[in-house]
Amino acid sequence: MPSGSGVQIAGGEGGVGALFEREHLLVGDEGIVLAEHHLERLPQEHPGVRVCGEPLDGVLRGRDRTPPVLDGAPQADQRRVALPERGAHCTPRPQPPVGAPGRVPLAGGGSPHGEPHERGAQGPEHCLIMVLGPERLQPRMPPEPRRHARHPLAGRRIVVTRAREQAGELARALEALGAEVLAVPTIRIVPLADLSALRAALTDPAAYDWIVFTSQNTVHVVCDRLVEWGLAARDLARMAVAAIGPATAQALERYGVTPDVVPPKYVAEAVVAAVVARGAVHGKRFLVPRAREARDALPEGLRARGAIVDVIPVYETVRAAGDGGALAAQLLGGTIDVVTLTSSSTVRGFVDLVGRAAATSGRFSAAVIGPVTAASARELGLPVAIEAEDYTVGGLVAALVRYYAEGGTGKGET
Known part of the structure; x- marks a missing residue:
């Protein structure tokens, strides 16, 4: 003063x-x-x-x-x-x-x-x-520190629905920001029992110009079997390698495989555009190992440009075992702020686990990792309020922080 x-x-x-x-x-x-x-x-x-x-x-x-x-x-x-x-x-x-x-x-x-x-x-x-006394009054009092400045998600109860082996990264990031995390896996990743088609494709690397990985799950299923089949990471490197996003790219790098292409947007359409930007794909052969149930945007986009694409399912997602009654009761009681959804399969698994009434109750907000997951959630009537701009775990966490900083209530669709 x-x-x-x-x-x-x-x-x-x-x-x-x-x-x-x-x-x-x-x-x-x-x-x-x-x-x-x-x-x-x-x-x-x-x-x-x-x-x-x-x-x-x-x-x-x-x-x-x-x-x-x-x-x-x-x-x-x-x-x-x-x-x-x-x-x-x-x-x-x-x-x-x-x-x-x-x-x-x-x-x-x-x-x-x-x-x-x-x-x-x-x-x-x-x-x-x-x-x-010589005490000096300050010209003005310093502003009160923003509540939860270091823990912007303090007091928020957030459900993580990823498969158990993949939930750790997201759960740790949310807990570090003060959230109370409820790990409720809604799906399990199960490699297919018969992977003979994949083995045959990989043992003849000259048969393909490109191999495209669309998830970390695919990376683990493929690379974990290389040694068993008498192969190594260098055999994959004989082909051009594309990864759908940074998490998939990092998974490949842990096995010693460096991707040639990682698109700026982490969706199938962006993979097609990034591969085409590297050169003509007409007549090129693509190997696409993936989940049994997946969107066809990637193979169809490549085929539309004259590429020859072999899609080989290598794993499936199944509903995680467990009773969703306790979580459904909390959702209906309004004690859950956010449910995070990182794939269309987690959306379906979540609805199957807690039931349609709880999933569509509007008593919580759904936070989705990207537009594909958002579309699946809205199709099933979930209240989507938060959508990551960067389609990664880090992008999802950033979207949650931004949502509450802007006054989000954690209840219902915005």
Whole structure:
């Protein structure tokens, strides 16, 4: 607060603040003082208080530090001046201990809430204590820290529906931001028992120009069997390798395979565009190992451009075992804020697990990893409120943080 600006001290029951209620103060360079005309008027309006001339004169002439009116607050230099009752000598009296919490009580039991002339007549004469010290009031108080600045998801109950072996990354990221995570896998990833078609395709790498990986699951199923089939990562590298997104690319790199193409958008259509940008695909042969049930956008997009595409299913998603009754009850009771969905299969698994009534209740928000998952969720009537702009786990977490920062309620579709 700039020097010379007016402030007010609110009154309080039996405290010094009550004496100055609605009295204008000045903020000086070193503290708060009553304006000079108020100091002169104070004894008139408060007959029980007298301001000694010597301390007052010293303050006004700048001889002493300006005396902040601080209710029991400790001062740096412990000097005090007592303003005795009218008619008494200006001899300082024993003062209450510095730093005592709360208000400094006034003598007598008069109410502090009357007008100035009324307060002075309600009880014995009072002694106003003012502390002289070098404490400086800040120009303004710092803003209150934003609640949950380091934990923006604190207090939010968020369900993670990914397969158990894939849920860790998302769960840890949410917990690090303060969320209470409920891991409820709605699907399991099951490699197909018969992978002979995949083996035959991989043992003749010259048969294909490209291999396209559309999920981490495919990477694990394929690469975990290379050694068993007498192959190595270098055999995959004889083909051009495309990965649908950074998570799939990182999974490949852990096996020693570096993708040639990772599109900027992590959907099948973007893979087609990125591959075509590398050169003509007409007549090229593509191997696409994938889930048994998957969108056909990728193979159809390549075939539309003249490519020869072999799609080989290598795994399937099945509903995770377990009873969804407890989760359904929490959803219907409104105690879940968000359900995260990272694939169309998790959407279907979630609805199967908790039932259509709970899934479409509108008592929670669905947070989806991208537009394909969003479309599946809306098709089944789920209340989609949050959609990642970056179709990754990190993008989903960022979307959740942004949603609540912008005032999201966690209930229903926005």
